[in-house]
Amino acid sequence: MSTPTLKKMRLTSTADLQQLQRTMADALMQPLTRKDGLSPEVRAEEFITPNDRLSASQRLEIYARQYWFRLLDCLHDEYPALRAHLGQRRFHQTCRDYLAEHPSSSWTLSQLGSRLPEFLQDDAARDVARVEWAQSQAFEEAWKKPLLIDDLLGRDPASLRLGLQPCVMLLQLGHAVDQFITALKMGETELRGGASQAHSGASARGRVRRVPRLKRESVHIVIHRHDNRLYFKRLDREAHLLLSALRAGMTLAEAVEAALADASPDKDWSALIRDWFCEWSALGWFCHPSKNPPN
Amino acid sequence: MPANPHNGHSDLGIGLGLRVPHYRHILEQKPVCDWFEIISENFMVEGGRPLEVLDSILEQYRVVQHGVSMYFGNAEPLNRDHLKKLKRLAKRTNTPWLSDHLCWGSVGGRCSHDLLPMPYTMGVARHTAQKIKQARDYLEVPICVENVSSYAEFRQNEMTEWEFLCEVVEQADCGILLDVNNIYVSSENHGFDPHEYLRAVPHHRVGQIHIAGHSRLDHVILDTHDHPVPDPVWGLYAEAIQLCGNTATLLEWDDRIPSFDEVHAEALKANRYLHEHAHA
Numbered sequence: 401m402s403t404p405t406l407k408k409m410r411l412t413s414t415a416d417l418q419q420l421q422r423t424m425a426d427a428l429m430q431p432l433t434r435k436d437g438l439s440p441e442v443r444a445e446e447f448i449t450p451n452d453r454l455s456a457s458q459r460l461e462i463y464a465r466q467y468w469f470r471l472l473d474c475l476h477d478e479y480p481a482l483r484a485h486l487g488q489r490r491f492h493q494t495c496r497d498y499l500a501e502h503p504s505s506s507w508t509l510s511q512l513g514s515r516l517p518e519f520l521q522d523d524a525a526r527d528v529a530r531v532e533w534a535q536s537q538a539f540e541e542a543w544k545k546p547l548l549i550d551d552l553l554g555r556d557p558a559s560l561r562l563g564l565q566p567c568v569m570l571l572q573l574g575h576a577v578d579q580f581i582t583a584l585k586m587g588e589t590e591l592r593g594g595a596s597q598a599h600s601g602a603s604a605r606g607r608v609r610r611v612p613r614l615k616r617e618s619v620h621i622v623i624h625r626h627d628n629r630l631y632f633k634r635l636d637r638e639a640h641l642l643l644s645a646l647r648a649g650m651t652l653a654e655a656v657e658a659a660l661a662d663a664s665p666d667k668d669w670s671a672l673i674r675d676w677f678c679e680w681s682a683l684g685w686f687c688h689p690s691k692n693p694p695n
Numbered sequence: 696m697p698a699n700p701h702n703g704h705s706d707l708g709i710g711l712g713l714r715v716p717h718y719r720h721i722l723e724q725k726p727v728c729d730w731f732e733i734i735s736e737n738f739m740v741e742g743g744r745p746l747e748v749l750d751s752i753l754e755q756y757r758v759v760q761h762g763v764s765m766y767f768g769n770a771e772p773l774n775r776d777h778l779k780k781l782k783r784l785a786k787r788t789n790t791p792w793l794s795d796h797l798c799w800g801s802v803g804g805r806c807s808h809d810l811l812p813m814p815y816t817m818g819v820a821r822h823t824a825q826k827i828k829q830a831r832d833y834l835e836v837p838i839c840v841e842n843v844s845s846y847a848e849f850r851q852n853e854m855t856e857w858e859f860l861c862e863v864v865e866q867a868d869c870g871i872l873l874d875v876n877n878i879y880v881s882s883e884n885h886g887f888d889p890h891e892y893l894r895a896v897p898h899h900r901v902g903q904i905h906i907a908g909h910s911r912l913d914h915v916i917l918d919t920h921d922h923p924v925p926d927p928v929w930g931l932y933a934e935a936i937q938l939c940g941n942t943a944t945l946l947e948w949d950d951r952i953p954s955f956d957e958v959h960a961e962a963l964k965a966n967r968y969l970h971e972h973a974h975a
Contacts, residue, residue, distance in 0.1 A: 453915070462847070506806060540741060
């Protein structure tokens with residue numbers, strides 16, 4: 401945990417300062433003991449002085465607890481549906497394991513949970529986490545000046561490229577997470593509301609409530625923001641493919657071709673696509689494409 | 696209020712931290728409040744409600760930015776992404792000065808999201824001052840650094856906290872955000888005289904003062920910002936005003952936040968010390 405020379409080390413260079421800070425960060429980010437104490441592996445006395453009331457370890461433990469409780473609180477607030485799905489105890493242990501493997505790497509706590517979905521092994525839990533992470537992004541991402549339907553009329557589909565608002569999130573899932581979250585919201589008020597993303601810190605842990613069942617079902621959903629509130633919307637598979645292709649930078653003609661490659665010939669796709677574009681334009685989902693479309 | 700180069704020659708009085716539970720009250724009732732301090736990082740986003748609220752607040756009130764992630768004391772260089780977003784926000788708010796803490800918080804790509812104490816040495820003071828100057832040059836806004844509460848001290852310390860603070864601000868030629876609650880908390884945790892601390896800081900560099908409450912546990916006081924300002928902190932505040940002159944003052948209340956009116960009433964208690972000083 402610490403270098404043998406640290407106790408006698410004088411800070412004579414930036415490298416020395418960096419070594420001291422690495423040692424302290426290692427100590428703080430070591431998982432806490434079962435009783436939320438500082439890991440016994442930490443040699444706090446090597447770099448922290450005791451006082452007349454607290455040992456070096458006890459003084460450092462204050463910071464270690466602050467680190468873990470602050471980050472756990474953040475995930476607790478960021479993933480309320482996952483918490484309901486896993487149950488308090490399993491969620492809490494999952495978050496501790498996640499943070500041990502993925503300590504925060506950004507100056508903003510809003511990125512803390514970004515890798516939680518991929519960290520989860522269970523398909524259902526991962527789907528729930530993907531939706532909640534997409535909600536966070538939809539809440540914070542930019543809203544650009546929207547293109548209106550009139551902006552699209554008369555344009556050549558072979559050359560027309562459309563951007564999607566950054567706050568519009570497209571997801572393909574194996575579980576009906578939208579219904580799960582809606583049912584949860586009907587049963588409680590604690591879940592994420594549309595009007596606030598603040599980490600309150602005052603979380604209601606340990607309350608027992610009936611958790612709705614998460615149904616296995618292949619769904620395509622979009623999460624979007626309107627008047628600073630988040631909404632779910634289910635999409636047809638082809639609509640999802642079409643929007644994804646546009647976001648990837650394809651022209652309108654290419655996107656339609658990609659979306660309908662395996663589509664049933666029994667539907668009037670022209671009429672459907674026209675209706676979709678009217679609706680999506682009315683919601684303001686289209687904007688000028690960015691210079692570097694996402695892969 | 697004393698205008699000085701470190702607070703952009705502004706004349707702000709008593710302000711409050713802008714907090715989510717008060718958004719609705721402020722936007723609907725438009726209470727009289729001299730200024731609001733925002734946590735910069737909460738508004739360094741691309742869109743959504745935070746920026747919409749901020750823009751509405753800016754139409755009515757003066758706003759000063761207070762940061763928690765610049766980490767002047769990190770051994771590593773300043774984070775360019777953070778600075779870029781901070782500058783963009785500063786242009787939006789037209790903040791007369793920017794403040795952040797005299798602390799470190801991240802190393803090797805890992806962030807603690809805490810205000811960790813510095814080792815008090817001359818070399819570290821030099822390194823920290825250099826980074827404050829770099830930030831100010833890039834941001835083009837005066838910077839005040841805030842003394843933090845601490846619960847631990849390094850074996851490597853070669854000077855007191857206030858000697859370190861003086862070294863840093865003199866070398867960086869920057870301002871001080873003097874947090875009198877933090878002085879009190881650290882004095883209790885480390886057993887030093889808070890009045891000696893207050894007397895030692897360069898008073899002409901104090902651009903802003905923070906007041907707040909704290910929590911006293913068995914063997915340590917924690918800087919929790921979840922109580923009214925206790926009497927010993929008011930005492931230090933009165934002394935700070937005597938030494939520094941009437942200074943822009945902000946009450947921090949960040950947890951178990953009561954109504955806006957209650958928080959505002961607590962902050963306005965500072966008036967009695969400001970007025971006493973004015974009439975002394």
